[in-house]
Amino acid sequence: xxxxxxxxxxxxxxxxxxxxxxxxxxxxxxxxxxxxxxxxxxxxxxxxxxxxxxxxxxxxxxxxxxxxxxxxxxxxxxxxxxxxxxxxxxxxxxxxxxxxxxxxxxxxxxxxxxxxxxxxxxxxxxxxxxxxxxxxxxxxxxxxxxxxxxxxxxxxxxxxxxxxxxxxxxxxxxxxxxxxxxxxxxxxxxxxxxxxxxxxxxxxxxxxxxxxxxxxxxxxxxxxxxxxxxxxxxxxxxxxxxxxxxxxxxxxxxxxxxxxxxxxxxxxxxxxxxxxxxxxxxxxxxxxx
Amino acid sequence: xxxxxxxxxxxxxxxxxxxxxxxxxxxxxxxxxxxxxxxxxxxxxxxxxxxxxxxxxxxxxxxxxxxxxxxxxxxxxxxxxxxxxxxxxxxxxxxxxxxxxxxxxxxxxxxxxxxxxxxxxxxxxxxxxxxxxxxxxxxxxxxxxxxxxxxxxxxxxxxxxxxxxxxxxxxxxxxxxxxxxxxxxxxxxxxxxxxxxxxxxxxxxxxxxxxxxxxxxxxxxxxxxxxxxxxxxxxxxxxxxxxxxxxxxxxxxxxxxxxxxxxxxxxxxxxxxxxxxxxxxxxxxxxxxxxxxxxxxxxxxxxxxxxxxxxxxxxxxxxxxxxxxxxxxxxxxxxxxxxxxxxxxxxxxxxxxxxxxxxxxxxxxxxxxxxxxxxxxxxxxxxxxxxxxxxxxxxxxxxxxxxxxxxxxxxxxxxxxxxxxxxxxxxxxxxxxxxxxxxxxxxxxxxxxxxxxxxxxxxxxxxxxxxxxxxxxxxxxxxxxxx
Numbered sequence: 001x002x003x004x005x006x007x008x009x010x011x012x013x014x015x016x017x018x019x020x021x022x023x024x025x026x027x028x029x030x031x032x033x034x035x036x037x038x039x040x041x042x043x044x045x046x047x048x049x050x051x052x053x054x055x056x057x058x059x060x061x062x063x064x065x066x067x068x069x070x071x072x073x074x075x076x077x078x079x080x081x082x083x084x085x086x087x088x089x090x091x092x093x094x095x096x097x098x099x100x101x102x103x104x105x106x107x108x109x110x111x112x113x114x115x116x117x118x119x120x121x122x123x124x125x126x127x128x129x130x131x132x133x134x135x136x137x138x139x140x141x142x143x144x145x146x147x148x149x150x151x152x153x154x155x156x157x158x159x160x161x162x163x164x165x166x167x168x169x170x171x172x173x174x175x176x177x178x179x180x181x182x183x184x185x186x187x188x189x190x191x192x193x194x195x196x197x198x199x200x201x202x203x204x205x206x207x208x209x210x211x212x213x214x215x216x217x218x219x220x221x222x223x224x225x226x227x228x229x230x231x232x233x234x235x236x237x238x239x240x241x242x243x244x245x246x247x248x249x250x251x252x253x254x255x256x257x258x259x260x261x262x263x264x265x266x267x268x269x270x271x272x273x274x275x276x277x278x279x280x281x282x283x284x285x286x287x288x289x
Numbered sequence: 290x291x292x293x294x295x296x297x298x299x300x301x302x303x304x305x306x307x308x309x310x311x312x313x314x315x316x317x318x319x320x321x322x323x324x325x326x327x328x329x330x331x332x333x334x335x336x337x338x339x340x341x342x343x344x345x346x347x348x349x350x351x352x353x354x355x356x357x358x359x360x361x362x363x364x365x366x367x368x369x370x371x372x373x374x375x376x377x378x379x380x381x382x383x384x385x386x387x388x389x390x391x392x393x394x395x396x397x398x399x400x401x402x403x404x405x406x407x408x409x410x411x412x413x414x415x416x417x418x419x420x421x422x423x424x425x426x427x428x429x430x431x432x433x434x435x436x437x438x439x440x441x442x443x444x445x446x447x448x449x450x451x452x453x454x455x456x457x458x459x460x461x462x463x464x465x466x467x468x469x470x471x472x473x474x475x476x477x478x479x480x481x482x483x484x485x486x487x488x489x490x491x492x493x494x495x496x497x498x499x500x501x502x503x504x505x506x507x508x509x510x511x512x513x514x515x516x517x518x519x520x521x522x523x524x525x526x527x528x529x530x531x532x533x534x535x536x537x538x539x540x541x542x543x544x545x546x547x548x549x550x551x552x553x554x555x556x557x558x559x560x561x562x563x564x565x566x567x568x569x570x571x572x573x574x575x576x577x578x579x580x581x582x583x584x585x586x587x588x589x590x591x592x593x594x595x596x597x598x599x600x601x602x603x604x605x606x607x608x609x610x611x612x613x614x615x616x617x618x619x620x621x622x623x624x625x626x627x628x629x630x631x632x633x634x635x636x637x638x639x640x641x642x643x644x645x646x647x648x649x650x651x652x653x654x655x656x657x658x659x660x661x662x663x664x665x666x667x668x669x670x671x672x673x674x675x676x677x678x679x680x681x682x683x684x685x686x687x688x689x690x691x692x693x694x695x696x697x698x699x700x701x702x703x704x705x706x707x708x709x710x711x712x713x714x715x716x717x718x719x720x721x722x723x724x725x726x727x728x729x730x731x732x733x734x735x736x737x738x739x740x741x742x743x744x745x746x747x748x749x750x751x752x753x754x755x756x757x758x759x760x761x762x763x764x765x766x767x768x769x770x771x772x
Contacts, residue, residue, distance in 0.1 A: 048634035054772050055590045056538040056583035063481045063532045078729075082771040085454070085474070088483035088532060093476050095451055117730065117764070217728060218687055244634045246686065 016152050019065035019092065021076050022049060023268035024131050025102065025140075027277040029069060031166045032145045036155040040065060042083070045269025048244040049129075050121075050216070052079040062087035067096075067151055069144065072103030073128030098151050105143045106130045110197055120214030132266065133198035134174050134281050141166055173278055177285040184288050188236035190227065190259075192245050195266055199284060208234050211241075211249050219249040231257040237288065240264045243271060262287050384447030384455075387765035389502050391439040393431045394758045399751065401433050406610070407743040407751055411703040411712035412515040412674060413552060414609055416743065417753070428464055429519055431507055431757050438463060442502070444768075452477045458500070469500070469523070481532035491522035492530070492542055493577050493596045494643055495625040505641075505682050507736050507759045510696040511718050512645045512676030515742075516621065518552040522598065525549070526573060538583040546600070548574035553621065553647070554600035559607070559614040559654075566654050566664060567603055567616030575600030579623075583772075589630040592772060596623035602649060607661040610746070615670065617651010629772075635687045642679035646700075647672065653705075668706045675700035676716075690724040698742065713750070716742035732761045 015038040020026045026041040033039065040061045043052040049071075062068065062083050068091070070076055084092055091098045108126025115124040130136050145163040149156035181203040189200065192211045200207050209230055213223035231253065238260040239250045250261045265274045265283055274280050397404065405418035419428035430439045439462065446456040457471040472487030490498045496513060508514070513521060526546035533539040548556040548570070556574040560566035581594035598621040606613050622645070629639040653670040657663035678696035685691070698716040702709060722736040740753040 047631075051634045053590070053629075053631060054770055055585060056540075056581070056592050056772050057585050057590070059532060059540075060536060060538045064534055064536075077767050078770060085476075086483070086532070086771070088475075088478060088481045088530070090477045090479045093451075095448075117728075121728065 016148070016155075017064060017066045018069060018148075019061055019067070020069045021052075021071055021080060022131075024277060024280070025069050025071065025144075027268055028137065028141050028144050028166075029148075031277075032141060032159050032162050033148055034158060034162050036152065036158055037148065042080075045265075045267040045274075046243060046271075048242075049075055049266065050078060052076075054079045054083050058083050059086045062092050063089050065089065065092055067098035067100070067147075068092040069100045069102065069147070071128060071131070072101035073106075073108055073125045073130075074123050075103075075128040100143070100147045102140055102143060103128060103130070105139065106136065109201065110194065120212075121216030123215075127194065127197045129195045129266065130198050132196055132284070133202040134170070134177055135202060136198060137277065138167060138170060138174075141170070170278075173281070177281055180285045181288075187288065188234055190231065190236050190239045190253075192239075192241050192250065195242060196240055196264060196284075203285075208236055211239070211253070224249055224253065228253055228256050231259060235259075238262050242266055382447070384445045385766035387444045387763060387768060389440075389442040389444070389761065389763045391430070391442070391502060391759065391761050393437045393439060393507065393760070395431045395434055395437055396756045397434055398754045404432075404753070407745055407753070409511070409515050409698065409716060409742050410744050410748070411672065411701050411710070412698060412716075414606070416511075416514060417740075428462075429508070429514070430501065431755075431759070439501070442469070442500070444766075446766075448476075449473060469520070481534060483530045483532075485528040485530075486526075488523070488525045489528070490520075491524065491544055491546070491577050491598075492528070493522050493544075493579060493598055493621075494623040494645070495592075495594070495627060495641065496643060497521040502761050502763070505680060505690075505692055506694055506720055506722055507734060507757055508720075508738070510643070510676075510678035510694070511716065511740075511742055512643075512678060512696060512698055515676070515698060516553055516645055516647055516674070517550060522546070522550060522554070522575075522577065524554075524575060526575070538581070540581045542577075542579050542581075544577040545573045546575040546577070547572040548600045550575070551604065553602060553604075553619055553649070554598070555603040555605070556601055557603055557605070559603055559605045559616065560662060566614050566656075566662075567652070570601035570603060588632075589628065590772070591626070591628050593626040594624070596625075597621070598623075602651060607656055610658070612656040612658055612661045614654040614656065615649075615651055616654070617649060617670070619647060619649045622646040627772075635684065637682075637684045639682045639684075640679070641682070642677060644675070644677040646675040649674075671702075671704040671707075673700065673702040673704075674698060680720075688726055690722075692722045692724070694720040694722075696720075713744070718742055729767075730763045734759045734761070 016033065016036060017038050017040065018029055018033065019040045019042060020029055022043050023041050023045040026039040029037060029039045042058050042061060043049060070080065090096060093099060103125065108130065111126035112119065112122050112124065115122050131140065141163060145159050148159045185204040186206060188206045188208045190209050190211065191207055193215065194207060194210055197207065209227055211219050211227065213220050236259060239254060239262065241247055241250050241261050241263055243263055243265055247261055254261045263271065264287065265271045265280060268274055268276060268280055274283055401418060405415055407417065408414040409416050417429055417432065419432040431437050441461045443459045443461065446454065449455050452475065453473045454476055455473045458469040460467040460469045468488055470489045472485050472489040475484040478484060492498045509519065524546035526544060528542065528544045530540060530542040548554045554575045556570040556572055558565045558567065558569040575598065577598045579594055579596035583590060583592040600619055602615055602617050602619045604615040623643065625643040627639065627641045629637055631637045649672040651670060652667050654667045655665045657665055676698035678694060680692060680694035682690060682692040696718045699714060701712045701714040701716065703712050718741065719739045720736060722734055724732060724734040726732040736757050736759065738755040741750065743751050743753055745751050
């Protein structure tokens with residue numbers, strides 16, 4: 001009986017427990033959900049989003065969730081399906097109304113003309129790293145607001161007002177970032193993997209090459225030499241490098257061409273100073289001096 | 290005068306009428322302008338809302354109505370088209386398909402026919418190599434010196450309906466076609482409960498559930514292959530698993546199987562059905578239970594479990610050089626522990642160990658090699674055996690891995706009518722490997738084994754050294770990794 005009383009308070013003040021694949025989704029969901037939503041982030045932001053370790057503890061997190069929000073566009077294909085299968089939770093099944101795939105609401109770019117693994121580990125639906133355009137965050141916030149109101153209509157007014165506040169502040173921030181990036185238009189950059197495609201598009205930068213010869217294929221010496229030649233001809237501003245691949249090849253290229261290697265966080269937690277969604281874009285928009 | 294007035298009145302009325310008309314006209318014109326302006330405004334507003342909607346594609350209901358519109362468009366388009374060839378096409382429902390091919394090149398210090406006759410005394414006869422049993426050839430992976438085609442594994446998986454998924458894995462090899470797994474899994478039970486039915490690999494221990502291409506070495510540890518055979522506990526039956534609603538991963542599972550394992554858990558009649566050497570045990574005859582748990586400490590994950598299996602043993606070895614049959618009951622205990630630390634997304638150090646202990650108790654029927662229906666003697670046999678493997682794997686980066694493994698059967702008590710046969714008990718094997726992968730889909734592994742667990746017919750230990758180069762190549766659907 002005592003045990004029952006101890007358990008009771010939890011069910012009385014039940015929050016909606018939403019599991020999300022990546023930290024950035026958790027941040028948006030928390031902003032919109034406020035006190036009504038408890039978010040559980042599955043992936044660690046410092047790791048390669050393509051290769052998250054499916055630790056057994058994540059099975060429990062999915063098992064105990066009232067809903068699941070994923071990035072989609074096959075970014076989670078290598079790690080999330082087995083967790084969902086093992087969790088035995090109908091609320092996180094892909095056909096459940098409490099399952100949300102954000103990529104369904106985005107216009108994806110870089111959709112490959114033809115898909116074949118000889119072209120590397122391609123994403124057949126297009127580039128899945130869409131959250132790195134700050135304008136897309138507004139769309140995602142709206143989708144998440146609609147989703148939360150749909151599965152928890154009692155709190156829809158709260159979600160609506162949180163969304164309005166979030167949008168207002170976020171638009172002000174976008175103005176700041178736009179101003180900061182205004183004179184960077186047309187700058188050429190090299191990347192490791194094309195995970196900043198949406199950021200580059202938003203600020204009219206130009207990606208002229210990647211260090212990996214094909215998506216998901218580690219750097220080769222021949223490709224690296226060609227890239228050095230390209231850099232000497234095109235004179236890009238620098239190398240945008242993710243935090244999870246080794247910067248060894250990038251540093252070699254930097255040494256040969258004297259262009260800087262710039263670490264670009266892809267999500268919250270990728271670098272210690274990137275603690276929330278706006279500090280992510282603060283960081284990204286201030287690296288080009 | 291009257292005339293004049295009336296005329297002027299008429300004229301003025303005309304005049305007045307003219308101005309009235311003009312006024313009216315102007316008014317109408319004005320109104321028209323206003324209406325046009327309003328229409329324009331409305332149009333603009335409509336456009337705005339439409340672009341807004343298509344830009345931000347938000348409201349779930351709007352999306353549904355958009356989809357309906359698209360469907361409508363499709364309908365009208367389809368009708369205007371002549372061809373209807375795809376009317377009954379079901380391409381969209383093709384399951385996920387993948388094919389894994391495994392081949393190896395092997396170099397041993399023993400000849401192939403020599404290897405097939407070596408045994409792990411008291412545990413298993415003919416651990417390595419290929420041997421023929423009637424029409425069927427049994428073969429371990431990497432059985433022969435030179436090139437080996439181990440298997441082509443075809444996997445199909447898909448949702449069945451909102452309540453089930455189905456998976457099937459077929460092994461095609463020179464020995465034939467084998468249904469490795471074919472099962473349905475529930476998806477809608479809730480409360481962390483999952484049920485499975487069909488033919489599948491038991492979740493006993495850690496390694497048992499993993500397919501060959503997910504192993505860190507080309508071969509199975511001695512204790513697994515010795516106790517359970519190449520496929521481990523791979524049976525027809527049912528499984529129920531429950532993940533507890535706790536923050537810490539805690540999973541309980543139980544399985545019921547028919548019981549057809551050649552090495553340890555069999556149920557079928559041995560000998561002639563009319564006058565059997567050992568009567569069949571009714572199925573299901575194998576029961577498995579386990580608990581697994583896991584904790585994370587920073588970037589380190591500790592994953593462990595304990596397992597138990599209990600079943601009847603009807604083992605027919607009438608085809609062996611020294612033919613015998615065994616009828617009794619067996620128990621298998623397992624404990625496993627995996628500690629994995631991640632340095633980054635691709636580099637980790639993992640330490641994995643498993644301990645297996647078994648008790649077998651029953652009658653051993655020693656058969657006449659010239660007529661295997663004749664029982665020469667039937668002493669009581671008790672086996673108390675235990676072994677373990679422990680391995681360390683270091684993943685250097687996305688392409689390279691190195692690893693070492695020690696495995697042993699350290700306890701080998703075989704009692705015949707209560708008398709210990711003093712079978713050798715320090716049965717050790719050492720392995721080392723180096724792995725290179727060009728991508729997630731192609732892996733090449735060089736492995737060295739020193740096996741000191743094998744004895745010849747004269748009871749002399751035969752050290753077997755093996756070098757193998759294995760290629761494991763996959764195409765098709767991307768399999769999701771499990772921990």
